Every structure is written in structure tokens, then in C-alpha cells.
Amino acid sequence: MSAVRHPRPLSCLINVVYARADSVELALDVLGPSPLPKTPLPTVVRIDGLPAWGRGTRSTAMLPFANPLLAEAGFLTVAPSVRHSGQAVFPAQLDDVRAALRWLRRNPLGLPIAADRIGIWGQSAGGHLAALAGLTGSPCPSGGTAEDEWDTTVRAVVTISGPSDLLHTGGQMLNDQPSPVTALVGGDVTTHRAQLRQASPVNHVTSSAPPFLLVHGRLDETVPYEQSERLHAALRAAGVESEILAIDGGHHNLQADPESPYDGPVWYDVGAAAIEFFDRHLRQP
Secondary structure, three states, X not given: OOOOOOOOOEEEEEEXXXXXXXXXXXXXXXXXXXXXXXXXXXXXXXXXXXXXXXXXXXXXXHOOOOHHHHHHOOOEXXXXXXXXXXXXXXXXXXXXXXXXXXXXXXXXXXXXXXXEEEEEEEEOHHHHHHHHHHHHOOOOOOOOOOOOOOOOOOOEEEEEOOOOOOOOOEOOEOOOOOOHHHHHHOOOOOOOHHHHHHOOHHHHOXXXXXXXXXXXXXXXXXXXXXXXXXXXXXXXXXXXXEEEEEEOOOOOOOOOOOOOOOOOHHHHHHHHHHHHHHHHHHOOO
């Protein structure tokens, strides 16, 4: 049953420039409790608004079941834009996510960011990038602290309908002909196998990976459910905490009808599961 919502006042900062890459200005939006406290808050980055790694908008993170739900629960949330595949090929998108994480640790606006309690979540292509960021984060240099501005690690990852293995595709994921997958890496499997491997989260799993919550519709026609199963199996084999929240009868939109909008009770249920997961892993120092 979906949780009953009791909306709270929220603080919002929009269109904050966090980096420039190849003449592309990258901005982010911040959402948190109102008023913002002076004490640091666990912070969650939402990677969204990238349908098929293409043109999109980070404003989808402002859907009521996304960052607003977390902000109402007491998290500071951040939604950064990243370059799409029409602007640059991989790993540019991951580089941008890492730049946003570094911006958070520099904290030039003096926001109440708990630099040692940062999580990340995303949906579809955003889930793919969230997983990669979680699995390839670089810790601070020897002798540094969790607040070191070069630290790009996160403490917890939630993915929703995210691709994990670009060499083993299916559904609408194709790597042997022009597709969003080949646009991401700049070529198909016959010429860009190494790039597809490098862009696959499943190939970056180590025993030091953060905990994962993988949300996926069992009938996903775009990114097969098996994509989350592959990543879950690799994480568990490495001794990493991993959970799968399988949506029975759910398609890529998590709904029974694949043509339905990305909305409804199932999305609030997923948001509630993300809150519970981030509560467990980000509340305590």
C-alpha cells in the first residue's frame, strides 16, 4: 500500500552551474527541507532526464515521487544535467556525474551537505549512470578526508530499470546496429566492444562497491529485467549488499500498461523504498 503523503515546505535552488565541458554549460537543481538546516544533511543525487542517453531534462527529478519525496523526508537532493550522447560519447556522461559529485564536496554555496553521506539514484539511462558512478568512484587521496573535493565515491545506489551489461543486450537495447546503445559509445559491437564493456556497470563490480537497490519491472520491454539480475548476481558474488525490488507485471514505466505515463502509486512505492534504503545507509556517519 502506498504511503500517505504529508507535503512539507521545501527549499529550492535551480540552474546552478557546476561545470563546463566542451563549451557545454552544466547546471543542477537543489531541493531540500525548508528552512535549510545548519547541520549537514544526507545528500542524494538524482540522475534523470536522459531518455536513451539522449536529449532530456533534469526537471524530471522534480516529479513528486522523485526528489521532492526525498526532500520531504529530510534529505538534501541534487539533480544535475549531463551531456547527452548527441553532444559527446561515453565516458563524457560519467565524467559529468563525477564533476557534480566533486562540486558537492567543494560545496561553494555552503549548503548543508554531509559530504561523507552521499547517495545516488537514477532511472533507465540515469540508472545506468548512477550504477557506474557508484561502482567507479575514486576515494580521496591518502591522508585526505571524506570531504576531499576529489572524492567521487557514494555510499548507496538505487537504480530503476537500468541497463547493466551493454554486451548482452535484449528488448530495445541493441549493440549491433544504430541504436541508443551504439550512439552512447560511438559505434557497434563489431568496432567498439571494448567501449561497450567499459560502459557496462557489471564489469566494474568489486568487493568495495556500495550497497545497491535495483528496481525493475519484470516485463520491461526496453531494458530487460535480466539486466538488473546480472548486476545483482555480480554484486552478491563479490560480497556486496544488493536487493532487487521486482515489479510484477511492470514494464519500463513500471506499469502494467506500457503506454501509461510514468506516474501512479507504483512510483510512490518505489520512492518510499528508496527512502527506506537511503535511511539505512546515509543517516549515520
